[in-house]
Amino acid sequence: MVGIVGYGAKIPRHRIKVEEIAKVWGADAESYKRGLQLTEKSVPAPDVDCVTLSVEATKYALKRAGITGDKIDALYIGSESHPYAVKPSGTICAEAIGATPNCHNADYEFACKAGSEAMFVSLGLVKSEFCNYAVGIGADTSQGAPGDALEYSAAAGAASFIMGRENILAECLYTHSWMSDTPDFWRREHQHYPQHGGRFTGEPAYFRTIKGCAYALLEKSGMKPEDFKYAVFHQPNGKFPMRVGKMLGFEREQLETGWLVPTLGNTYSGASPIGLTAILDIAEPGDNIFMVSYGSGAGSDGFIFKVTDRIKEVQDLCPKTRPQLDENKIYVDYGTYAKFRKKILKND
Amino acid sequence: MFPARIWREFPQRYRLEAVKNKDTGEVYFPPRYVSKDGKKFNGEKYILPDEGKIFTYTVIEVPPSQFKDEAPYVVCIVELTDGTKLTCQITDFDKDWLDIGKKVRLEFRRVQTDAHHGVLSYGYKAVPAE
Numbered sequence: 081m082v083g084i085v086g087y088g089a090k091i092p093r094h095r096i097k098v099e100e101i102a103k104v105w106g107a108d109a110e111s112y113k114r115g116l117q118l119t120e121k122s123v124p125a126p127d128v129d130c131v132t133l134s135v136e137a138t139k140y141a142l143k144r145a146g147i148t149g150d151k152i153d154a155l156y157i158g159s160e161s162h163p164y165a166v167k168p169s170g171t172i173c174a175e176a177i178g179a180t181p182n183c184h185n186a187d188y189e190f191a192c193k194a195g196s197e198a199m200f201v202s203l204g205l206v207k208s209e210f211c212n213y214a215v216g217i218g219a220d221t222s223q224g225a226p227g228d229a230l231e232y233s234a235a236a237g238a239a240s241f242i243m244g245r246e247n248i249l250a251e252c253l254y255t256h257s258w259m260s261d262t263p264d265f266w267r268r269e270h271q272h273y274p275q276h277g278g279r280f281t282g283e284p285a286y287f288r289t290i291k292g293c294a295y296a297l298l299e300k301s302g303m304k305p306e307d308f309k310y311a312v313f314h315q316p317n318g319k320f321p322m323r324v325g326k327m328l329g330f331e332r333e334q335l336e337t338g339w340l341v342p343t344l345g346n347t348y349s350g351a352s353p354i355g356l357t358a359i360l361d362i363a364e365p366g367d368n369i370f371m372v373s374y375g376s377g378a379g380s381d382g383f384i385f386k387v388t389d390r391i392k393e394v395q396d397l398c399p400k401t402r403p404q405l406d407e408n409k410i411y412v413d414y415g416t417y418a419k420f421r422k423k424i425l426k427n428d
Numbered sequence: 429m430f431p432a433r434i435w436r437e438f439p440q441r442y443r444l445e446a447v448k449n450k451d452t453g454e455v456y457f458p459p460r461y462v463s464k465d466g467k468k469f470n471g472e473k474y475i476l477p478d479e480g481k482i483f484t485y486t487v488i489e490v491p492p493s494q495f496k497d498e499a500p501y502v503v504c505i506v507e508l509t510d511g512t513k514l515t516c517q518i519t520d521f522d523k524d525w526l527d528i529g530k531k532v533r534l535e536f537r538r539v540q541t542d543a544h545h546g547v548l549s550y551g552y553k554a555v556p557a558e
Binding site: 093094125126127128129131132135136139163164172175176177178408410419 | 438442443498520522535536537538539548550553556
């Protein structure tokens with residue numbers, strides 16, 4: 081039996097509202113709120129990056145796992161906003177949690193799928209008994225070009241999962257990965273902001289890929305949508321995950337717990353993984369959870385988890401995801417946001 | 429910034445590693461193996477708690493050049509739950525919240541950025557815990 085033995089999420093405190101961004105670019109805030117089905121997004125402060133978010137999320141995961149950092153045999157961070165172009169993020173995180181030096185480490189990239197890749201590989205290493213404990217992290221502090229639709233959604237957050245074979249709180253029953261070469265979203269080297277294919281990112285990219293993975297996972301498991309208490313999908317905006325969930329036969333009640341994007345924004349590699357943490361925060365023993373990530377380029381990783389009795393012992397050990405999202409928010413104006421995100425050119 | 433300088437301090441900055449005098453129980457942070465009166469002692473690694481309260485603070489209005497974009501910012505002395513005191517920046521707070529005695533937690537943050545090309549320094553900062 082393999083699965084999640086500890087989990088944690090970290091969401092920054094700062095937020096910016098859609099109205100504040102729209103005001104600067106002369107856009108209609110209501111149209112964006114309706115179109116994207118989100119009202120605000122998280123903003124990383126200048127001292128927050130994908131590494132700091134990963135460290136905090138992993139500290140929570142260790143606490144819930146009831147182990148110390150030196151027990152970790154492998155640690156992988158999936159992100160498209162690694163702070164260095166050359167130098168691993170994972171070594172910093174591993175050093176901070178005390179996992180060094182006897183630890184395998186790599187950084188993953190696959191647009192928004194990098195976090196679930198880290199989870200997938202961690203599960204595989206634990207299942208093959210190469211590792212006793214492996215950490216998969218999805219973390220991002222993503223950027224949207226000023227005035228672009230992405231600027232209204234690109235947000236920050238991280239989720240960390242420690243995979244193991246003992247004291248499991250959610251057993252991984254099945255996994256499946258589905259991919260194709262679909263250029264819907266990209267960022268070339270030395271470019272500060274990504275480009276995307278507009279509506280092409282929808283039907284042939286997001287929906288085809290997630291459905292491909294989800295149908296294959298359902299077939300592999302012999303399970304049906306009604307067998308699951310919860311489902312969570314990649315959430316680049318509020319509309320897409322709800323639509324793909326309904327296409328697959330899931331009901332709104334199954335989707336709402338992990339649907340954080342309306343007030344969190346798109347946390348890229350952290351999106352469906354943070355949604356999974358919000359589900360684990362309230363899940364009951366025996367609940368089945370269906371998760372499919374999505375990364376442009378394009379691919380999906382699918383997981384089916386079954387929650388165990390141990391979940392009730394760990395849920396309250398660390399800050400939960402929903403309270404981090406809903407409480408103690410600090411709203412910033414566009415000027416502060418532009419400074420935080422280094423959108424202002426200076427004479428350095 | 430030369431990497432060796434920050435690298436030497438990773439144990440204390442990343443993991444709050446201090447040294448405790450096994451005989452007297454005194455805690456030294458940053459870690460050292462020479463006591464206040466200049467004598468060597470029998471010490472062991474000791475991990476500080478990451479919660480405490482603001483013992484005192486000051487607002488930095490005129491910062492050193494590497495922190496110029498952050499001004500005004502607050503530097504405080506945190507008294508941790510075990511009584512150890514350390515100095516660090518406070519971040520992520522509303523102005524009305526700041527006061528002596530407020531509960532804080534130490535979080536892992538980027539502490540210094542060496543322009544656009546240099547090494548990044550990470551460490552602890554205090555954030556509101558209430």
